[in-house]
Amino acid sequence: MKVGVPAEIKADEYRVALTPIGARELAEHGHEVIVERGAGEGSAISDADFEAQGARIAPSAEDVLAEAELVLGVKEPQPEEVALLRPQHTLFTYLHLAPAPELTRALCDSGATCIAYETVEDSRGRLPLLAPMSEIAGKIATQAGAFMLEKPLGGRGILLGGVPGVASANVMIIGGGAVGMNAAFIAIGMEADVFVYDKSIDRLRELDVAFGGRASTVFSSTLSIEERLPDVDLVIGGVLVHGARAPHVISREQLALMKRSAVLVDVAIDQGGCFETSKPTTHSDPTYEVDGIIHYCVANMPGAVPITSTYALTNATLPYMLALADHGVIDAVRRDPGLKPGINVAGGKVTHEAVAEGVGMDYSSPEQVLGFEMPVNGASADGAGATAARAMPGSS
Numbered sequence: 001m002k003v004g005v006p007a008e009i010k011a012d013e014y015r016v017a018l019t020p021i022g023a024r025e026l027a028e029h030g031h032e033v034i035v036e037r038g039a040g041e042g043s044a045i046s047d048a049d050f051e052a053q054g055a056r057i058a059p060s061a062e063d064v065l066a067e068a069e070l071v072l073g074v075k076e077p078q079p080e081e082v083a084l085l086r087p088q089h090t091l092f093t094y095l096h097l098a099p100a101p102e103l104t105r106a107l108c109d110s111g112a113t114c115i116a117y118e119t120v121e122d123s124r125g126r127l128p129l130l131a132p133m134s135e136i137a138g139k140i141a142t143q144a145g146a147f148m149l150e151k152p153l154g155g156r157g158i159l160l161g162g163v164p165g166v167a168s169a170n171v172m173i174i175g176g177g178a179v180g181m182n183a184a185f186i187a188i189g190m191e192a193d194v195f196v197y198d199k200s201i202d203r204l205r206e207l208d209v210a211f212g213g214r215a216s217t218v219f220s221s222t223l224s225i226e227e228r229l230p231d232v233d234l235v236i237g238g239v240l241v242h243g244a245r246a247p248h249v250i251s252r253e254q255l256a257l258m259k260r261s262a263v264l265v266d267v268a269i270d271q272g273g274c275f276e277t278s279k280p281t282t283h284s285d286p287t288y289e290v291d292g293i294i295h296y297c298v299a300n301m302p303g304a305v306p307i308t309s310t311y312a313l314t315n316a317t318l319p320y321m322l323a324l325a326d327h328g329v330i331d332a333v334r335r336d337p338g339l340k341p342g343i344n345v346a347g348g349k350v351t352h353e354a355v356a357e358g359v360g361m362d363y364s365s366p367e368q369v370l371g372f373e374m375p376v377n378g379a380s381a382d383g384a385g386a387t388a389a390r391a392m393p394g395s396s
């Protein structure tokens with residue numbers, strides 16, 4: 001199969017969807033890899049590094065997509081990229097479509113099959129292609145929040161960890177998944193007082209063990225959040241309902257309960273934001289103020305640390321890329337049922353229920369649109385990731 005890697009063009013995005021490691025694996029599986037010139041530069045990967053592992057360099061995204069069947073990306077395609085998509089393409093990238101009806105309609109019009117990293121599931125229903133970026137975004141969330149709390153940046157002017165004789169700042173983290181746990185670990189390390197809110201009791205149990213008493217866990221509800229808001233200096237939002245638009249856990253009205261110049265970091269902004277007053281921002285202009293509260297809502301936080309995040313992302317995506325390239329979409333999905341919820345758009349239809357609900361469009365099942373049936377019980381229990389990983393040299 002011909003596998004194409006265009007350069008990322010979203011503002012302040014320096015990641016690339018494939019590393020030389022991936023180019024080598026795909027080449028060894030007999031696939032042809034075409035990388036846009038300069039695509040790896042932001043992640044300190046040169047064209048020569050790709051070429052040395054068997055990839056071919058093409059001068060533009062147009063050239064890459066003219067040839068490629070499987071198109072690899074990091075962020076959602078920008079309008080000029082959507083214009084290049086055709087029915088023969090399988091696009092494999094982050095999409096975050098639930099809050100993006102316009103992009104969803106444009107992808108439907110392209111006729112391409114669009115598989116979203118963030119809704120691919122493993123055999124336990126977890127999100128293996130979202131987790132590495134959430135780990136990074138969670139860590140950045142606390143760093144960024146601590147920075148924005150500094151007075152010259154508009155914050156209250158409080159040091160997260162305090163000093164002997166002066167109390168630490170209070171950090172509230174809403175959503176204790178991959179983002180929330182990693183944000184909490186950094187906040188604990190910076191010696192803040194940390195409170196993690198989640199709706200899942202099982203998750204709160206796991207967090208309680210992981211924190212070993214160094215942070216408090218709280219069952220998330222409107223009242224429990226409201227009661228803590230007057231005391232907090234930094235709030236980090238990392239709630240997620242798989243594939244769906246983020247629920248609002250802090251309303252505009254509730255901002256009035258908070259201290260002036262406290263900071264909100266909305267990591268869930270890529271799913272529409274979990275604070276009512278959130279709107280997407282960029283690394284170049286990351287914050288704005290609403291009712292005296294500083295909002296940080298960067299939609300591609302891991303893009304700021306591409307050397308870490310390109311490798312963390314591609315470590316996770318590579319087995320799925322190999323499965324898609326080796327078997328094609330339908331067989332890859334039949335071998336790994338966890339890839340099926342990844343298919344968000346196909347044959348001009350929305351093929352993920354929560355996305356369809358989020359954008360207000362009709363849902364059609366991937367089976368119906370692509371014309372296949374899932375095996376009754378013949379599918380691999382551990383997923384395409386594991387199937388493909390076993391086929392990789394050096395994998396255990």
Ligand SMILES: NC(=O)c1ccc[n+]([C@@H]2O[C@H](COP(=O)([O-])OP(=O)(O)OC[C@H]3O[C@@H](n4cnc5c(N)ncnc54)[C@H](O)[C@@H]3O)[C@@H](O)[C@H]2O)c1
Pocket residue numbers: 118130131133134135137174175176177178179180197198199200203220238239240241246247249266267268269270271298299300301302
């Ligand atoms: N901005 C960025 O650059 C960036 C980067 C990575 C991830 N994200 C986003 O961060 C969000 C969180 O991702 P994750 O991987 O941590 O998800 P996750 O599934 O691991 O965790 C989400 C947690 O939210 C909890 N939750 C759901 N509804 C809740 C509610 N109403 N109140 C409290 N908790 C609730 C769930 O129980 C779960 O524990 C996602 O929207 C993801 O796309 C953003």
